Amino acid sequence: MIKSQWLSTSSDKHEENLTLHLKENTVANESKKDPSAETEAEAKHRERDEKTNELLMSLADQLVKAAERKRNPTLEIPIRTQANVNYNKSRKIIELGKNKSQRQLFNLSQAKSFMQMILVASGCKKLIDQNKTTSIRGLYYMLKHTIEGTKEETFAKQSECDPMIEDVEVTLNALREELHVYAQSRGTMVGPITIVDSGDEIDCSRMGTGGYGIPSIVEDDIVQFKECDAKFVLHVEKDTVWRRFNEDKFWKEHNCILTHGSGQPPRGVRRLLCRLNSELNLPVYCLLDNDPWGYYIYSVIKQGSINLAYESQRMAIPEAKFIGLRARDFDRCGLSDSVKINLNDTDRRRAEQIKQYPWFSGKKRWIKEIDTLLANGFKLEVEALISLDVSYVTETYVPEILEAGPRQWLD
Amino acid sequence: MGETNEESVNGQPQPAPEKKTRKRRSSAEKMAAMQKDISVGEFFHKNRHLLGFDSARKALLMTVKEAVDNSLDACEEAGILPDIWVNIVNTGSGRCRVAIQDNGPGIVKKQVPKIFGKLLYGSKFHRLRMSRGQQGIGISAAGMYGMLTTGKPVKVVSKTSKGRPAHYFEIQINTKLNTPEILNEDGNGIDIPNGEVGQAVLQDHEIEWEPVSHGTRVTIEMEAQYHRGRGSVDEYLEQTAIANPHAQIKYLPPDGREVFYHRASEVLPPEAEEIKPHPYGIELGTLIYMLKHSKSMQLTSFLSEAFSRVSPNVAKEIVTEANVRINANTKKIGREEADAIYQAIQRTKISAPNTDCISAIGEDQLLKGLHHVVPAEFYVAVTRPPAVYRGNPFQIEAALAYGGTPPVRKVSLDGLEEMLSETESRTLRQFLTTNFDGIGTSGANNIIEAAELKVRTSPSKMKPRERKRLHEAMQGINLSASQSCNVYRYANRVPLLFQPGACAVTQAVMQLNWRTYGLSQSRGSMPNGPITLMVHLASVWVPFTSESKEAIASYPEILKELRLALQGVGRKLGMYLRRRQKVKHQGERRQIFKRYLGEVAQAVHSLNGCDREDLFSQLLQVAKDQTAEADMQFDESGQVVEEPEMDLGENVLIVKSERDD
Structure with missing residues (x-):
């Protein structure tokens, strides 16, 4: 009990924690048990780090070779825009295309970003060597300094550093956690499942009101599933809705895992959902706002995002279902006019855009859904249901929809 | 106070004059007795400002100018490479003794008094031929001015050849009759024989004479004030040296300096032909x-x-x-x-006049002259083909010098202190703008601000420490952007120092859009930048706006030729500046790469443990190759690769600066 409390506070702190996240605790704990024997997870871990190191070194070797041959050092970076992603119909996920952009050291507009990329690579090497991880903001601070003999900073803002990390990821085809960098954790989980996180056993049905903060890195060398009685996963859009469900003990009654991802779910949440789905065979149901952004959150969970198309394979859940809210629910549930939020131009444009995505355009029911939204001219948030009754969403809406079965859901 | 007086004083509407038979004050007959000839001498005696002798400062310049112009004309006509001596001595109480000597053909004994003692007497007025002087007023007017202000006669020594004796005259002008009067030796002058006898005569009479086999020396003492800066003898001689690279001038100003303009070219300008009017x-x-x-x-x-x-x-x-x-x-x-x-x-359609009679300075000589006197990094000259205004053939030449040290940075601390003590300017700003070319008000303000002085400080009351600060500020000032263009105007090789605003040359410079050529310029004003422009109009008859020959009249034909000539030099300057910009740009690129290379080398070193220094120097080499390659690419798109000077043509001179961009 004490342990889990400590963990939950620490996960809250994660959000702003800029200092290096020390993994020494775990190492120390493990070594107490058996200093000589290497656990399976640790072996995997080491193997992975060696592979990443090799990739980083090859990047550096490539540059040295170019310099020796008096060539302009060039990096080839897969392009991460919609133009370079394809929807794989048979696998039902978004995949990165083959187009690459070149980044050269001796190109006036690319010189700085080239340098920044190499800096990020060297930062990751350092983290791997020390067996530590840091947040992307931590990495930014780690690499930020004034360039010798100038007044220029290597990175002026974190927003300069973040895309460089992604560039390194795609260029090396290495994942963020393999580079020992994590993003802010923004998701929470609760439900009848027991997991082991870095050697600590956590019973997610005993998390109080706060829930288990889903870390950024949830690979099986860090998080293992120990025991699970849940039958499905209900993913809601944000914290407020999640709290409603948690307070009403919805997960106890319906025997499910309850998660949220603070809007667009971060990688850790998506990866965890994916693992719950693929390893424990739990279906994933999404309860999101009825607006283009809600649709797209579902789309990202289901077939992956454009920006992180290279990670779709291990994050997408093609079987995920969209259970609500639906555009028709305004009439069906008899909501009052005051809960309507009118669509603005950006919303309309985004809706049209989503309609064009190949993974939506082929689905008649989805096109109908989006058309209804556009015809309505307003969007609905999940919280709108509270206007009927505080617990309407947990006691009536979701149970009804779950009861009604897949025909009433969107796929 | 009488009625009429009130009328003129107040100038207010007056009640109608009382009808009263007035007494006639004078009659036609009486007035006829007063009417008489006005002698040219008397006229200019009273109106000396028309000839430029309106102030003590300007008188000095006008005298030197008239004498030097005459000397150069005479030398060229005789086919002699001119050597000129100019000597100014302060004789106290606001007076100067000016002596000008040349190595020209000399003047025959009989003519000397008339040339120096009679206004409007000369060889140049009646013929259409390109020459510096035109009317035959100048030097005799200078002599008259000297006589008027000091009472002393003009002293002339002239020698026509090695074998003949020199003559020495002291001449005074009779303003009433406009005739010369010889004062020494009962109106005969003195003959100075060759050899030691002559030396003795020179010493006896205290005659100064540079030993030459032929030539003329004129000495005039007058009320005059020597100064430096704008409109000074110094400026005039400097500009004369630019336009007359074949002349050698030795100048001794009263402050003890020795200024020597060497001959930059041994080639005499071709002889100008005399033509009939068109x-x-x-x-x-x-x-x-x-x-x-x-x-x-x-x-x-x-x-x-x-x-x-x-x-x-x-x-x-x-x-x-x-x-x-x-x-x-x-x-x-x-x-x-x-x-x-x-x-x-x-x-009737009549073909344009023959233009052989114009002897232009020529692009080559212009470059030589300008390079000799104005230190800069880029020079270009253009000589237009002759054209015609009102039946008079004329020819325009323009030369431009870009870059180099502005005059404010050239002055020494001693020189500055001397100028400060001599100046008549009331404020420091005025002092700076009038004494140094091309700084303008904003430049002066910058200097004063940098020196932490006040704009209204009186230059003569400055403390030694303040003077030193001013000098430092002047050395350190960067004027290239705010510096305004210097325009040297010439008519028949004579520098025009006054009335720039009224001159066609100034108008043409201001009307041209210099921004096309990479300079900054406010609409309708001079371009900015470290530029010296020299514009020369050569013609058998230069259309001056006044007798003092200070500004050229704006005939449309002249303005058009001026524009074309300025465009010619402007285009070349533009090409040079663009090229320089490219080089600079490449340099900046290299700098940017260089800046990141250290970081990259360090990061790679920490990644794979390679040698940091080796990698850095290798990358640096690649950076150099890469930027050089960019130069080549630029060149392939139409610019000549190896000798960038060549593509600018022959009328251009580029002085390599020691700075490394």
Whole structure:
């Protein structure tokens, strides 16, 4: 009990924690048990780090070779825009295309970003060597300094550093956690499942009101599933809705895992959902706002995002279902006019855009859904249901929809 | 106070004058007794400002200018490479003794008094020939001014050849009669024989004379004030040296300096031809005068003999057009017929006058002259083909020097202190703008601000420490952006130092859009930048706006040629500046790469443990190759690769600066 409390506070702190996240605790704990024997997870871990190191070194070797041959050092970076992603119909996920952009050291507009990329690579090497991880903001601070003999900073803002990390990821085809960098954790989980996180056993049905903060890195060398009685996963859009469900003990009654991802779910949440789905065979149901952004959150969970198309394979859940809210629910549930939020131009444009995505355009029911939204001219948030009754969403809406079965859901 | 006085003083509307028979004050007869000839001498005696002798400062300049112009004209006409000595000595109480000597052909004994002691006497007025002097007023007017202000005569020494003795005269002008009076030796002057005897004579009479085998020396003492800066003798001689690279000038100003302008070229300008007037260039009055004074002959033959470009056929055409009998005699042509002929001339097509008579300085000589005197990094010169205004052939030349050290940075602390003590400027800003070319008000303000002084500080009351601060600020100031263009104007190789605003050259410079050529310029004003522009108008008859010969009149034909010449130099400057910009840009690129290379090398070193220094130097080499490659690419798109100077043409001179961009 004490342990889990400590963990939950620490996960809250994660959000702003800029200092290096020390993994020494775990190492120390493990070594107490058996200093000589290497656990399976640790072996995997080491193997992975060696592979990443090799990739980083090859990047550096490539540059040295170019310099020796008096060539302009060039990096080839897969392009991460919609133009370079394809929807794989048979696998039902978004995949990165083959187009690459070149980044050269001796190109006036690319010189700085080239340098920044190499800096990020060297930062990751350092983290791997020390067996530590840091947040992307931590990495930014780690690499930020004034360039010798100038007044220029290597990175002026974190927003300069973040895309460089992604560039390194795609260029090396290495994942963020393999580079020992994590993003802010923004998701929470609760439900009848027991997991082991870095050697600590956590019973997610005993998390109080706060829930288990889903870390950024949830690979099986860090998080293992120990025991699970849940039958499905209900993913809601944000914290407020999640709290409603948690307070009403919805997960106890319906025997499910309850998660949220603070809007667009971060990688850790998506990866965890994916693992719950693929390893424990739990279906994933999404309860999101009825607006283009809600649709797209579902789309990202289901077939992956454009920006992180290279990670779709291990994050997408093609079987995920969209259970609500639906555009028709305004009439069906008899909501009052005051809960309507009118669509603005950006919303309309985004809706049209989503309609064009190949993974939506082929689905008649989805096109109908989006058309209804556009015809309505307003969007609905999940919280709108509270206007009927505080617990309407947990006691009536979701149970009804779950009861009604897949025909009433969107796929 | 009388009624009439009040009227003129107040200038207010007055009640109607009382009707009262007034007493006539004078009669036509009485007035006739007062009416008499005005001698030229008396006229200029009273109106000396018309000739430029309006202040003690300007008088000095005008005297040197007239004498030097005459010397250069004489030398060129005789085919001698000019050596000129200019010597100014302060004789106290606001007086100076000015002496100018040349190595010209000398003047025969009989002519000396008339040339120096009679106004409007000379060889240049009556012929159409390109020369510096035009009217024959200048040097005698200087002598008159000297006599007027000090009472001392003009002293002239002239020697025509090695074997002959030199003559020494002390001449005074009789302003009433406009005749010379020789004062020494009962009006005969002194002969100075060659050899030691002559040396003794020179010493006895305290005559100064540079030993030359032929030449003339004129010495005038006058009320004058020596100064430096704008409109000074120094400036005039400097500019003269630019336009006359074949001349050598040795200048001794009263402050003890020795200024020596070496001969930059051993080539004399080609001799200017004398031409007959072109019919388009004369006025009706001139035509009537010419008809009246011609020999009795047929009208057609008069036209073809008196004018250039009038063949017998053209003459016949004119006469027929004018409806005058072809074989009419010149003596019998009346005013009306002359008018008809004048009108007919304007309607008849007559080819442009022969332009051989113009002797331009030439691009090569312009470059030499400018490079010799104005330190800069880029020089270009353009000589336009001759053109014609009002029947007078003329030719425009322009040269431009870009870059180099501005005059404010050249002055030494001692020189500055001297200038500060001499100046008449009341404020520091005025002192700076009047004494140094090309800084303008904003530049002066910047200097004063940098020196932590006040704009209104009186230059003469500055403390030594303040002077030192001012000097430091002047050395450190960066004027390249705010510096305004310097324009040197010349007419027949004579620098024009005054009235720039009234001059066609200034107008042409300001009307041209210099931004096209990479300079900054506010609309309708001089371009900014470290530029010295030199513009020369050569013509058989330079159209000055006034007798003091300070500004050129704006004839449309002249303005057009000026524009074309300025565009010519502007284009070359533009090419040079763009190229320089490219080089600079490459340098900046290299700098940017260089900046990141250290970081990259360090990061790679920490990634794979390679040698940091090795990698850095290798990358640096690649950076150099890469930027050089970019140069090449630029060149492939139309610019010549190896010798960038060559593509600018031959009329350009580039001085490699020691700075490494």
